[in-house]
Amino acid sequence: MFMVLAYRLLDEENKKLVDADATRYTKWDKTEKLSRAGVVRKALKYKEFRSVILFRLRKGGRLARIFGRLGSLFYPTYKSIELGGEIGGGIYVSHSFSAVYAMAGKNLRIGPGVVVGRVGKYFPHIGDNVYLAANSTVIGNVKIGNNVIVGAGSVVTKDIPDNSVVVGNPARVIREIREDDFTELM
Numbered sequence: 001m002f003m004v005l006a007y008r009l010l011d012e013e014n015k016k017l018v019d020a021d022a023t024r025y026t027k028w029d030k031t032e033k034l035s036r037a038g039v040v041r042k043a044l045k046y047k048e049f050r051s052v053i054l055f056r057l058r059k060g061g062r063l064a065r066i067f068g069r070l071g072s073l074f075y076p077t078y079k080s081i082e083l084g085g086e087i088g089g090g091i092y093v094s095h096s097f098s099a100v101y102a103m104a105g106k107n108l109r110i111g112p113g114v115v116v117g118r119v120g121k122y123f124p125h126i127g128d129n130v131y132l133a134a135n136s137t138v139i140g141n142v143k144i145g146n147n148v149i150v151g152a153g154s155v156v157t158k159d160i161p162d163n164s165v166v167v168g169n170p171a172r173v174i175r176e177i178r179e180d181d182f183t184e185l186m
Contacts, residue, residue: 020089
């Protein structure tokens with residue numbers, strides 16, 4: 001019931017973002033088609049998706065923000081994922097225990113154990129269609145371009161150009177993105 005009310009409290013802009021987020025979850029969970037009821041069912045089924053909805057609530061109007069705070073009491077698993085900053089539609093958190101504080105575009109996929117953090121007042125800026133693989137770290141005032149894959153365990157401390165695959169500590173570009181790279185990943 002809480003998730004139904006929470007979803008209804010979202011303004012149209014945030015509902016569109018949640019719908020885009022739900023579409024990403026639908027790609028991985030083929031058991032049901034996307035619908036308004038499906039969004040709520042996904043929120044009940046996936047604690048990671050609940051966290052995304054509660055993040056969107058915190059960006060809404062006053063009543064929505066209150067519901068977002070209450071959500072952390074009703075759904076304590078929300079604390080396993082911390083989302084902050086501005087994140088475009090289509091976010092997909094594949095596992096819990098991640099912290100993301102960034103300005104990010106659409107279709108961001110986050111693996112388990114990912115940390116994206118600011119240094120002082122400087123947030124990372126992440127483009128569209130980015131996959132942050134397991135245990136990767138993005139720190140400080142860096143820009144990650146569009147269509148980028150950050151490999152597992154990589155540490156990003158410098159800007160990453162568009163259409164790149166990066167790995168390592170420190171992260172370095174190993175090649176350009178191929179069209180088929182995102183077929184399975186995104």
